[in-house]
Amino acid sequence: MVKIRDLRKDFKKYNCTVECRYLDIETGNSFGIYGDTGSGKTLFTKIITGLAGNYSGSVEIGGTELKKLYRKKLGYVPFRNILYGNLTLKEMSVFLLKHYSIDPNEYKVKMDWFSEFWDIKRFDGYRISELTDGQLQSVKIFAGLIHSPSVLVIDEPFNGLGEENSVKFRDLFTDIGKRDVTVLAVSSNMSSLELITQRTSSISNGRIE
Amino acid sequence: MILNGLIKEFRIFFRNKTVLTTIIFILFIEIAVIIRSSSAVRMSEVSAVFYFKFFQQHLMIMFFPAVLANILMAAFSVTSEKQSSMLAKLLPKGECFMMRSKVFFCSILSAFMGISYMLTAVWASGLGIFPDHRFVIFLSASFLFMISGLSSFTVYFAFSRFGGSNDYEPKVRVMMIYMFIVSFIIMVFYFFISVSLKTYFDYVTGFRIDYPNVEFLLFLSSNFLFLIIARIMLNGGEKKLSEGLI
Numbered sequence: 001m002v003k004i005r006d007l008r009k010d011f012k013k014y015n016c017t018v019e020c021r022y023l024d025i026e027t028g029n030s031f032g033i034y035g036d037t038g039s040g041k042t043l044f045t046k047i048i049t050g051l052a053g054n055y056s057g058s059v060e061i062g063g064t065e066l067k068k069l070y071r072k073k074l075g076y077v078p079f080r081n082i083l084y085g086n087l088t089l090k091e092m093s094v095f096l097l098k099h100y101s102i103d104p105n106e107y108k109v110k111m112d113w114f115s116e117f118w119d120i121k122r123f124d125g126y127r128i129s130e131l132t133d134g135q136l137q138s139v140k141i142f143a144g145l146i147h148s149p150s151v152l153v154i155d156e157p158f159n160g161l162g163e164e165n166s167v168k169f170r171d172l173f174t175d176i177g178k179r180d181v182t183v184l185a186v187s188s189n190m191s192s193l194e195l196i197t198q199r200t201s202s203i204s205n206g207r208i209e
Numbered sequence: 210m211i212l213n214g215l216i217k218e219f220r221i222f223f224r225n226k227t228v229l230t231t232i233i234f235i236l237f238i239e240i241a242v243i244i245r246s247s248s249a250v251r252m253s254e255v256s257a258v259f260y261f262k263f264f265q266q267h268l269m270i271m272f273f274p275a276v277l278a279n280i281l282m283a284a285f286s287v288t289s290e291k292q293s294s295m296l297a298k299l300l301p302k303g304e305c306f307m308m309r310s311k312v313f314f315c316s317i318l319s320a321f322m323g324i325s326y327m328l329t330a331v332w333a334s335g336l337g338i339f340p341d342h343r344f345v346i347f348l349s350a351s352f353l354f355m356i357s358g359l360s361s362f363t364v365y366f367a368f369s370r371f372g373g374s375n376d377y378e379p380k381v382r383v384m385m386i387y388m389f390i391v392s393f394i395i396m397v398f399y400f401f402i403s404v405s406l407k408t409y410f411d412y413v414t415g416f417r418i419d420y421p422n423v424e425f426l427l428f429l430s431s432n433f434l435f436l437i438i439a440r441i442m443l444n445g446g447e448k449k450l451s452e453g454l455i
Contacts, residue, residue, distance in 0.1 A: 070301065071301045072301055078295060080295075082293055082299075084221060084293060086225070087220055087221070091220060095216075095217050099210065
């Protein structure tokens, strides 16, 4: 469960203050935040994922304050690519699994599961830098889920994905919910958020309504 | 876990065509120098002076590939990571892991390139009869401290100064500052090692009776001090990265 109370953080560099007075997301549920460009969506995800510290108020994930939370519990799919472009999908995945102290053979299990929704196996030997936008977005989601996090934060979930793939990923997010993964998605596209989340809210000038 | 980091660094580093081409080019230069040196030694009259002269020259050249490995690491490996600084912040102990794996890889690569050159040069030119065990230990320790310190400094500098908001792309001015600092460190190192080598040469040729233990110890201590300072800077860099200040 994600529980936010009186959250406030000034981002002087971006001249934006992110505020969220009250937000509860039950375990296995999905929540979407809609907002225009520059409204503070990405900055909000940075607070929730622990990338931006020194905030006031409280953010609890599974009953533990975010500042004390073990990073393994969080999965983050940012808008930008943060995966190593020179590594292949398999190398990148094995690297992440080893870093999370998970058996590298788990890669195959995760691949099989993910392939039920999107044919990821054919990109096994592709370098990350060789992937198209849509393929990269799918791989980013795969990488964000590879260590079985309890909370997945995703920025622009359908970035680069076509309509057909969006439907496939809707099924993926439904399956994630069944596995007790809480999803928090932010996007500037309301229809895409409604496709994968149960509840939505909006953000404007950093303030979540 | 560190092996995982080294494998990743190896792949990132050697999959860059510029890096690979530069390293192959350096290997060719090294081979050419060794061939030239070995033929020159054979033609010269066999004396301690000649042996020492060649040995000293190879010792100085040995640092060139090691320093180059550091420059390549700063210019290509750190920058090629681009947005991965965010990944480091998401992984458990990621900041520490990311910086340390780069330092380890840079140290191993520098040592491999430098020591392999020196050993090949000594073997090919028949200079192996010259140094005694104490001298070899002194050289190995000073090289180890120097390379570890330089690698720590390189990674610290690259992470701290290569515009964090701009995907660690180094600006020309920053790169020039880095090159200037590295050149200064190497020049100071060369100056002091030359003093140590001269005292050793005096001992070998009989101009000095006692073994230059004090000179060696002073040189090693100053190298060790440099290593400690570089490690403190690296720790500071890790802390800044985890606090989001880099």
